[in-house]
Amino acid sequence: MSGFIEMQRACATVNxxxxxxxxxxxYKPLNLLRKQLQFLYGYVLGFLMALTTLLxxxxxxxxxxxxxxxxxxxxxxHSSSISTSHRPQNNSNTLQQHLIEEVRVLCMVLTTPxxxxxxxxxxxxxxxxxxxxxxxxxxxxxxxxxxxxxVESASDTYDLLWHKVRQGFRYVYAQYYxxxxxxxxxxxxxxxxMENLRYSLYTYQPEMSVFFGYELMQQNVTYVSGGAGxxxxxxxxxxxxxxxxxxxxxxxPANYALPExxxxxxxxxxxxxxxxNSRFILPNETKQKMFPLRLYDFMNANETLVNAxxxxxxxxxxxxxxxxxxxxxxxxxxxxxxxxxxxxxxxxYHLRVAGMLQSHAVLPQKMEYEEVLSIxxxxxxxxxxxxxxxxxxxx
Numbered sequence: 001m002s003g004f005i006e007m008q009r010a011c012a013t014v015n016x017x018x019x020x021x022x023x024x025x026x027y028k029p030l031n032l033l034r035k036q037l038q039f040l041y042g043y044v045l046g047f048l049m050a051l052t053t054l055l056x057x058x059x060x061x062x063x064x065x066x067x068x069x070x071x072x073x074x075x076x077x078h079s080s081s082i083s084t085s086h087r088p089q090n091n092s093n094t095l096q097q098h099l100i101e102e103v104r105v106l107c108m109v110l111t112t113p114x115x116x117x118x119x120x121x122x123x124x125x126x127x128x129x130x131x132x133x134x135x136x137x138x139x140x141x142x143x144x145x146x147x148x149x150x151v152e153s154a155s156d157t158y159d160l161l162w163h164k165v166r167q168g169f170r171y172v173y174a175q176y177y178x179x180x181x182x183x184x185x186x187x188x189x190x191x192x193x194m195e196n197l198r199y200s201l202y203t204y205q206p207e208m209s210v211f212f213g214y215e216l217m218q219q220n221v222t223y224v225s226g227g228a229g230x231x232x233x234x235x236x237x238x239x240x241x242x243x244x245x246x247x248x249x250x251x252x253p254a255n256y257a258l259p260e261x262x263x264x265x266x267x268x269x270x271x272x273x274x275x276x277n278s279r280f281i282l283p284n285e286t287k288q289k290m291f292p293l294r295l296y297d298f299m300n301a302n303e304t305l306v307n308a309x310x311x312x313x314x315x316x317x318x319x320x321x322x323x324x325x326x327x328x329x330x331x332x333x334x335x336x337x338x339x340x341x342x343x344x345x346x347x348x349y350h351l352r353v354a355g356m357l358q359s360h361a362v363l364p365q366k367m368e369y370e371e372v373l374s375i376x377x378x379x380x381x382x383x384x385x386x387x388x389x390x391x392x393x394x395x
Contacts (some may be wrong), residue, residue: 027088029162085224095361098134103198105231106180107131108172110164111147111188112156113140119188120145122338126345130194132180132241138143162263163225163254166245173241181206183237184265186229191336191344196329197231200289203364204235208372209270212289213261215277217316221389222275223265224300229335230261236273240264249388266389276376278331283364287327298325353371 107128111120120136124145128134132237137179139156150167155394165185172183184199186192204210212231213224225232232240244251244267252258265275278290290296293311299322312319315382319325 013390015331038216057221060316098363099195099198099202103182103192103201104132104180105182105184105198105201106133106135106172106176107184107186107192107194108168109134109186109188109190110161110168111136111138111310113138113142113153115188116140116142116147119338120147122341123188123190126341127192127194131184133176134267135172135176136188137164137171140227149232159257160255162252162256162258162260165260165264166251166254169232169237170241170245172236175235175371177237181234183232184229185226186332187234187334189228189333190227190229191334191341192229192332193330193344193348196289196331199329199361199363200278203283203367204233204372205366205369208233208369209273210276210372211265211273212237212276212278212290214288214292215275215316216261216281216292216314218262218314221262221266222269223262223318224278225290225334226259226261226264228278228290228292229332229334230264230290231305232268232273236268236271239271239273240268240364244268257347270388274376276371276372279327280375282327282329285327288325289327289330290332291326291330292334294340295326299323326337337385 001088092112109120109123109128116136116138120138124134133331135141136145137150138178139151139153140150141147141149148171150171151164155163168185169183184192184197200212210233212230213226214230216223216225240251250270252263256263269275279286281289288298298320333344
């Protein structure tokens with residue numbers, strides 16, 4: 001009996017081993033396929049991770065290169081400016097230093113967070129460094145740039161630009177009014193030759209209630225172009241902020257969707273500030289000095305301007321084109337690309353023509369307010385009769 005049981009156990013063991021062997025060989029192809037799929041999955045995943053890392057690294061290198069390039073350009077211009085200032089003094093340098101001390105100009109430049117690095121930083125690296133003080137108006141504070149937030153992000157739009165300008169002038173008046181004589185408003189795509197601006201302003205007194213710019217006219221209202229930049233005297237700024245911005249009869253309301261230059265000019269004239277055409281800002285010099293378009297556009301003798309026919313329609317006198325367009329003491333140019341700002345920097349401050357003598361400017365005589373009136377009264381609009389200017393939709 002026991003022998004029979006042992007035989008059954010031996011048969012069972014043999015059957016079990018046979019089943020295990022069959023199972024092993026049955027699943028071997030499946031296991032092999034699973035291993036191959038796992039290997040392929042790992043290979044593809046590794047390739048994708050390596051590709052992502054490589055792309056991110058390339059992007060990092062590109063950003064780093066762009067940052068180094070911008071920093072190098074800025075440092076080179078700054079170093080060049082410093083080396084220039086340490087050259088032996090001549091009559092021109094002495095005059096320039098005298099104007100810097102005598103004519104203190106705060107530059108108020110409008111920008112937006114999206115253009116802090118693409119536009120405003122290049123203003124700071126070029127002409128902005130020659131302002132007595134440079135302030136950028138934005139909807140986001142940027143300590144490195146020197147930008148202050150004067151409006152909320154939702155209000156930082158073209159339609160609400162008048163509100164932004166009002167807030168900007170309020171800020172400048174509260175922070176800096178006592179320290180400066182003249183207040184320039186410009187855009188972050190405007191290039192300004194500060195030496196020529198100071199030279200032109202020298203003859204006027206900041207206590208005069210006046211403002212300068214490229215003269216335009218709509219609805220029988222004289223105003224100055226915002227893109228070309230305009231300059232307020234200290235007294236004009238005081239009147240605008242203290243008398244105008246608090247009175248809806250004198251100044252358009254902040255939420256009024258009017259061009260900011262048109263609104264500001266109405267406001268200034270209603271508080272007694274006189275608009276002065278920048279063509280006549282220098283005695284015996286009547287060519288244009290502040291330009292709402294690119295310099296190239298004005299020098300285009302064919303007068304074929306694309307989407308800029310408005311300049312002739314709104315300018316209340318014949319626009320000069322070609323080489324006769326511009327004064328030798330030109331001040332500002334609108335729609336200037338950042339790269340063009342560095343071109344201006346090179347041509348004005350670095351390029352020298354061997355054998356050509358530099359002419360030495362002589363400071364113009366200071367003028368009394370009565371003399372200013374005698375020169376510019378003929379250019380004043382109907383506000384000169386004492387009636388307030390009314391604003392209408394000119395958009």
